[in-house]
Amino acid sequence: MALSEQLRSAADEIWQAQHAHPFVRGLGDGSLEPERFRFWIRQDYVFLVEYARLLALAAARSPDLETMTRFAGLLHETLNEEMALHRSYSAELGIDPGALEREEPAPTTRGYADFLLRSAAVGDFAELLVALLPCMWGFNEIGLRLAADGAHDRYASWVRMYSSAEFGDLVGWLRELTDRYTWSAGLERVFLASSRYELAFWEMAWQQESWPSLTQPGG
Helix, strand or coil: CCHHHHHHHHCHHHHHHHHHCHHHHHHHHCCCCHHHHHHHHHHHHHHHHHHHHHHHHHHHHCCCHHHHHHHHHHHHHHHHHHHHHHHHHHHHCCCCHHHHHHCCCCHHHHHHHHHHHHHHHHCCHHHHHHHHHHHHHHHHHHHHHHHHHCCCHHHHHHHHHHHCHHHHHHHHHHHHHHCCCCCCHHHHHHHHHHHHHHHHHHHHHHHCCCCCCCCCCCC
16 A cells, blocks of 8 residues: 555544534535635635745755656745635635735644644655645545535635646645655654644634633733
């Protein structure tokens, strides 16, 4: 069994929980409240800024020119296409562009971004790949399942993007890159942690998570 298949099998319970999450189900059937989706858009926009840094590190640490070129292209697509989709959604949902740029990361957003960047900076290239994989692969799997079930018009553009053949090809390439390596307990831990953060991100958006309020001493 290839490494990516081993990792996906190990994380199956977490991934199935993502598919069953009310936020994800609401994307598919259109029942997700716009205020929750607005919160997700704002937080995912913040996350994508840090995600772009991860892709830049992946390009810098790539073992060959072909891989470096592909990650550099992915960085460009993230900054110019995926973030543009978020800005388009924001405009449709009435989110002020300035407020979008000033958005502060929620605790889960900050924790996930820091985990990914640490994996990229401290771990080896295989660790970087398995930290990155649940984000892309998970969105593709969710998009494909929602598309197969017949996505509601409200979030159809989101489903189309992540279920597209182009996005699927990207996931396939990343899996092939990952499959050059062999399983280790350390790689599985990273993949599971990243998968848990993916699930936590949906829950964060569902709950519209915020930092604990500060109270006056003795208050």
